[in-house]
Amino acid sequence: MLKQNSIYRIYLSLLLSAVLCGQGTTAPKQLNIVIVEGDGSINNVRQRVAREPIVQVEDENHKPVAGALVTFLLPSNGPGASFANGASTLTSVTGPDGRAIARGLRANNNKGQYQMRVTASMNGVTTSASLTMTNAAVAAALSTTAIWAIVLVAAAGAAAGVALGVTSGNGSGTNQPGSSPVTVTPGTPSVTPPR
Incomplete structure (x- = not known):
């Protein structure tokens, strides 16, 4: 044909x-x-x-x-x-x-x-x-799963950094008078596409 x-x-x-x-x-x-x-x-x-x-x-x-x-x-x-x-x-x-x-x-x-x-x-x-x-052989774009993995690793690293900052405080483990403690509340992360 x-x-x-x-x-x-x-x-x-x-x-x-x-x-x-x-x-x-x-x-x-x-x-x-x-x-x-x-x-x-x-x-x-x-x-x-x-x-x-x-x-x-x-x-x-x-x-x-x-x-x-x-x-x-x-x-x-x-x-x-x-x-x-x-x-x-x-x-x-x-x-x-x-x-x-x-x-x-x-x-x-x-x-x-x-x-x-x-x-x-x-x-x-x-x-x-x-x-x-x-x-x-052009590299394929990152998959959605790969993007989520990167976001979750970054979020875990940020949470660990905040937690270290809370426990270390002023070095003595106590807060300075007049300062309030930092509280980290776990929640669901959200990711939006770049603008």
């Missing part, structure tokens, strides 16, 4: 190109690929998450080109990723804004930097570009 979708997109691209040419619109003489998003991104191998690259195909006048065929190619070994179907290539067709998105990108377990090759073509005109991505 995925292969049928790719064939359908290619057919749609060719049909759109034919319609545009038939309406007096001239085919682009040159194509340019602008990396909109994804170049230099860091993908988390622990979560197998990767940022989906977005490219824009433009003509020689820097206007978006709709209906261009865009192919995203990943390395076959080492650091890299794969698309939703496990393939190392994905073919897409640019929309009216000239953009194509490499959807379903998933980082592999190999850490390091790699290049994704992007090729755009329309009416026999072809261009290519590449973008750099890095797979890294």
Whole structure:
């Protein structure tokens, strides 16, 4: 079914190109690929998450080109990723804004930097570009349990410090005249998120 979708997109691209040419619109003489998003991104191998690259195909006048065929190619070994179907290539067709998105990108377990090759073509005109991505083992955020453990240890330390201050007083174990004793009452700690 995925292969049928790719064939359908290619057919749609060719049909759109034919319609545009038939309406007096001239085919682009040159194509340019602008990396909109994804170049230099860091993908988390622990979560197998990767940022989906977005490219824009433009003509020689820097206007978006709709209906261009865009192919995203990943390395076959080492650091890299794969698309939703496990393939190392994905073919897409640019929309009216000239953009194509490499959807379903998933980082592999190999850490390091790699290049994704992007090729755009329309009416026999072809261009290519590449973008750099890095797979890294990004530390996960602290869990709620870890945050509670830190809060409870800090609260216990504070309570111990107050208790030491109460028992030590002036060094003789008695309070000075006119000063009232410090009382610590246990209760339920509350934690609110940072503001």
